[in-house]
């Protein structure tokens with residue numbers, strides 16, 4: 001390549017030189033080969049210059065005592081010669097070439113790409129020796145119009161293979177890619193780079209972060225460089241179902257519904273880490289897709305409801321229940337108690353932004369499951385807290401059950417409101433009976449069982465004791481019914497008499513065998 005063409009052009013130079021100086025070629029053949037090779041006459045090339053610009057070939061011979069210095073181009077095209085008659089420029093180079101008669105420097109102006117090629121200088125010294133040198137000139141087209149183009153208008157994360165192509169005008173271009181100012185380095189697997197007259201960056205299974213950009217491509221050669229305009233590619237994330245529901249349900253899409261009545265598909269494209277969401281609606285017939293302007297919402301996560309951890313006692317404690325999320329923009333906050341919406345009341349106050357709820361004083365109705373639901377258009381989250389309110393015993397009542405005439409047992413039931421359930425103690429005429437269940441049965445009612453029955457309830461957590469008395473008269477005369485005898489008529493008396501008879505008979509027959 002270079003060496004053989006050097007030799008070739010050097011020989012051409014010699015040929016030209018003979019014509020000019022009338023020196024016998026045999027003379028040169030006798031010279032040591034090193035001198036003829038002329039390696040030191042010119043610096044090593046190639047020399048690059050921009051089209052339309054200038055180039056000066058410098059020599060490394062100082063100001064030699066010469067007979068002639070001859071510049072040729074390509075295969076024997078004469079450019080300029082300096083000799084005792086001064087500098088002569090080939091008419092083809094008139095106005096474009098200047099040669100320095102002292103040192104042999106050749107300047108070419110208004111370069112065109114056809115000027116690219118091998119330039120040769122031959123210097124015939126006054127002692128008859130000749131030194132040759134060759135140098136390559138590359139006239140480069142200006143670097144411009146670097147631009148990145150994508151194979152896809154938009155991409156779906158983890159799903160799309162994005163091929164970015166960077167092209168530019170210019171010669172001998174090399175391309176580099178940067179994301180912002182960080183060089184993009186191919187890993188040969190997911191990210192590959194192919195260089196040619198343009199550069200191709202292939203990203204397989206693109207990530208959102210790959211093209212957050214802006215991405216730049218720089219095309220450069222030894223003299224110039226040109227940076228592309230910033231490139232962005234929207235990498236959408238997988239479709240989110242819950243967001244899609246929102247998209248269909250909320251007012252913004254209704255506008256669109258009006259615009260695109262044949263919309264077949266609409267969805268929110270969202271991912272957990274992205275702050276901005278857009279809604280896309282596509283018209284099935286036209287295939288036209290509209291994308292909403294971005295809405296900034298981050299996905300709600302880490303919802304937690306906190307409430308009091310100590311023992312709560314109705315009428316004595318208060319509770320501050322608060323709801324927080326570790327991430328996400330909260331747009332709506334809903335409080336539910338045992339599944340139904342919770343409204344403020346005189347003893348239930350919400351903080352200004354609804355994030356906490358103060359209940360004071362607590363009543364037994366306040367115990368239950370509190371759910372806080374945080375909502376924004378792209379996500380929602382909820383959490384619950386179960387509040388245990390200890391109360392009672394309250395509203396103790398003793399129910400007397402004597403609706404079983406054939407049995408003659410009387411069942412007393414103690415009804416107590418208490419949490420935790422109260423410990424019950426039954427007393428008769430003030431004496432502990434040993435019954436601790438909620439029912440007390442007066443067996444085979446008789447005179448001796450008449451008296452005052454007491455149900456005493458004790459809540460170990462609240463420390464409260466409450467009791468309720470009831471007087472039971474189990475005398476068979478049904479005195480109670482006749483004590484207000486003034487109203488008794490004959491008919492009533494007969495009925496009562498019959499009743500008494502029945503009761504007596506049954507009592508007698510019953511006690512007989514026992």
Ligand SMILES: *[C@@H]1O[C@H](CO)[C@@H](O)[C@H](O)[C@H]1NC(C)=O
Pocket residue numbers: 052053054109110
């Ligand atoms: C090239 O040389 C000409 C003449 O010497 C000069 O006027 C011009 O400015 C130069 N151009 C460049 C690009 O150096």
Ligand SMILES: *[C@@H]1O[C@H](CO)[C@@H](O)[C@H](O)[C@H]1NC(C)=O
Pocket residue numbers: 156159238239
């Ligand atoms: C992901 O790619 C598969 C196969 O190319 C395609 O069927 C699917 O629709 C793509 N998913 C999305 C969200 O574009």
Ligand SMILES: *[C@@H]1O[C@H](CO)[C@@H](O)[C@H](O)[C@H]1NC(C)=O
Pocket residue numbers: 214230231232
């Ligand atoms: C690229 O995206 C950034 C951030 O979203 C934006 O500011 C910029 O204008 C976009 N550039 C282009 C060329 O679209």
Ligand SMILES: *[C@@H]1O[C@H](CO)[C@@H](O)[C@H](O)[C@H]1NC(C)=O
Pocket residue numbers: 313316462463
């Ligand atoms: C109720 O509150 C009062 C004062 O705040 C306190 O002295 C008392 O011990 C409390 N009672 C219970 C059962 O916690």
Ligand SMILES: *[C@@H]1O[C@H](CO)[C@@H](O)[C@H](O)[C@H]1NC(C)=O
Pocket residue numbers: 320321322356357358
């Ligand atoms: C309730 O708790 C929240 C969170 O700890 C706190 O910000 C708020 O000030 C509390 N409210 C009251 C009334 O103590």
Ligand SMILES: *[C@@H]1O[C@H](CO)[C@@H](O)[C@H](O)[C@H]1NC(C)=O
Pocket residue numbers: 330353354355
């Ligand atoms: C509500 O306000 C409290 C303090 O006033 C703040 O700590 C909390 O982050 C707010 N919550 C929301 C959802 O804005």
Ligand SMILES: *[C@@H]1O[C@H](CO)[C@@H](O)[C@H](O)[C@H]1NC(C)=O
Pocket residue numbers: 429448449450451452
């Ligand atoms: C219980 O008290 C009542 C009234 O005070 C009384 O009539 C009755 O005889 C008492 N019963 C017993 C078993 O002491």
